[in-house]
Amino acid sequence: xxxxxxxxxxxxxxxxxxxxxxxxxxxxxxxxxxxxxxxxxxxxxxxxxxxxxxxxxxxxxxxxxxxxxxxxxxxxxxxxxxxxxxxxxxxxxxxxxxxxxxxxxxxxxxxxxxxxxxxxxxxxxxxxxxxxxxxxxxxxxxxxxxxxxxxxxxxxxxxxxxxxxxxxxxxxxxxxxxxxxxxxxxxxxxxxxxxxxxxxxxxxxxxxxxxxxxxxxxxxxxxxxxxxxxxxxxxxxxxxxxxxxxxxxxxxxxxxxxxxxxxxxxxxxxxxxxxxxxxxxxxxxxxxxxx
Numbered sequence: 001x002x003x004x005x006x007x008x009x010x011x012x013x014x015x016x017x018x019x020x021x022x023x024x025x026x027x028x029x030x031x032x033x034x035x036x037x038x039x040x041x042x043x044x045x046x047x048x049x050x051x052x053x054x055x056x057x058x059x060x061x062x063x064x065x066x067x068x069x070x071x072x073x074x075x076x077x078x079x080x081x082x083x084x085x086x087x088x089x090x091x092x093x094x095x096x097x098x099x100x101x102x103x104x105x106x107x108x109x110x111x112x113x114x115x116x117x118x119x120x121x122x123x124x125x126x127x128x129x130x131x132x133x134x135x136x137x138x139x140x141x142x143x144x145x146x147x148x149x150x151x152x153x154x155x156x157x158x159x160x161x162x163x164x165x166x167x168x169x170x171x172x173x174x175x176x177x178x179x180x181x182x183x184x185x186x187x188x189x190x191x192x193x194x195x196x197x198x199x200x201x202x203x204x205x206x207x208x209x210x211x212x213x214x215x216x217x218x219x220x221x222x223x224x225x226x227x228x229x230x231x232x233x234x235x236x237x238x239x240x241x242x243x244x245x246x247x248x249x250x251x252x253x254x255x256x257x258x259x260x261x262x263x264x265x266x267x268x269x270x271x272x273x274x275x276x277x278x279x280x281x282x283x284x285x286x287x288x289x290x291x
Contacts, residue, residue: 031246033262034075034202034269035286036163037276038102038131038250041081049084053091055279060286061095075269076286077129078276082117089126100129100163103137106150119158130155133165133189135208145188152201153192161200163271164189165250166229170209178207179228186232195237203229203247204271210251212273219260219267222249226266255284262288 037056043049060076077098080088089099105116122130131137132155133148143151148164155162166189168181182205193201205225207217217225226247233242249261250271261267275281 031244031268032073032075033288033290034077034246034248035272035288036076036100036129036204036248036269037078037272037282038134039078039080039084039276040102040136040273042277046084046087049080050087050091052277052279053078053080053088056097056282057092057095059279059283060097074286074288079129079131082122085122085125085127098128099126100131100160101127102131102134104130104151104154106147106154119154119160123158123160127160129161129163129202131165132162133185135165135167135206135211139208145185148189149191152189156193156197156200161202163202163204163248165204165206165271167206167208167251173207173209178225182225182229183232186229186236190236195241198233198237198241198245201245202269203233203245204250205229205247206250206271212252214252216252216254216257216261217249219257219264222261223264223266226264230266253285255281258285258288259291263291 039049039052043052056078062073075098076096077100078088078092079100079102081102085099085101092099101117101122103117104119104122105113106119107113109118109120119130130151132151133143137143138148152162152164166182166185168178172178172181186203190201205222209215210217226249229247230242230245233245246268247266248269248271249267250273252274253261253270253272254275258270261270270285272282272285275285
């Protein structure tokens with residue numbers, strides 16, 4: 001198994017054959033790794049979305065991971081745009097790759113809310129996860145912490161799992177406010193979430209200055225922030241709850257950077273943007289080599 005993963009690590013993208021590859025890590029860890037691909041406003045057609053999903057299925061399909069929570073079987077999730085969710089769910093059925101929604105409307109399940117998409121709608125399509133608080137939702141769509149908190153609570157209420165995204169801007173990072181910003185967002189966005197419910201919450205640390213910029217937060221810095229997040233979760237809840245929460249890193253993750261990131265003890269996965277739009281690159285990230 002280790003030889004297969006290493007071969008994937010060394011092969012160029014063009015060398016990937018469209019066959020299923022087991023998604024396992026090289027050693028056991030207490031928390032199951034989770035790699036997620038956020039497609040954002042991509043691709044431009046249902047045909048392209050199906051092609052991407054089928055490419056992911058062919059490279060990563062592993063039915064043994066479909067219902068496994070084992071630490072040596074990486075969980076993989078993709079977040080396509082709303083119009084493609086149903087088709088992507090069908091494309092990935094039975095191969096152990098989950099599907100999530102990029103957001104939901106938290107106020108109502110139905111009614112006069114033109115353009116909104118409810119939690120029950122995406123649940124009915126087969127979504128298992130929902131992104132909450134992604135930096136683009138915060139900055140472009142003006143989601144504030146109150147709205148994000150309501151989304152987190154609604155996602156949990158409807159039986160799905162929220163991926164709560166937090167992180168500082170470049171100005172805040174330069175001012176030494178990274179820890180303060182992350183703690184404040186955690187406190188506000190997790191208000192009312194019980195310790196028991198935290199087993200279904202994934203935290204994604206996304207330094208805003210590293211999203212879509214090509215900049216990657218140094219792995220030692222990312223580890224420090226992840227540990228700060230985990231320690232603060234222990235303050236909000238307790239140590240055992242905090243130690244069980246999976247914390248992803250997000251921000252220009254690539255096949256070249258993933259191994260070093262995933263070698264850190266408090267980094268449990270990655271939230272991948274641009275690289276998730278190329279099945280071969282995404283497969284390599286999912287088949288990271290944990291040293």
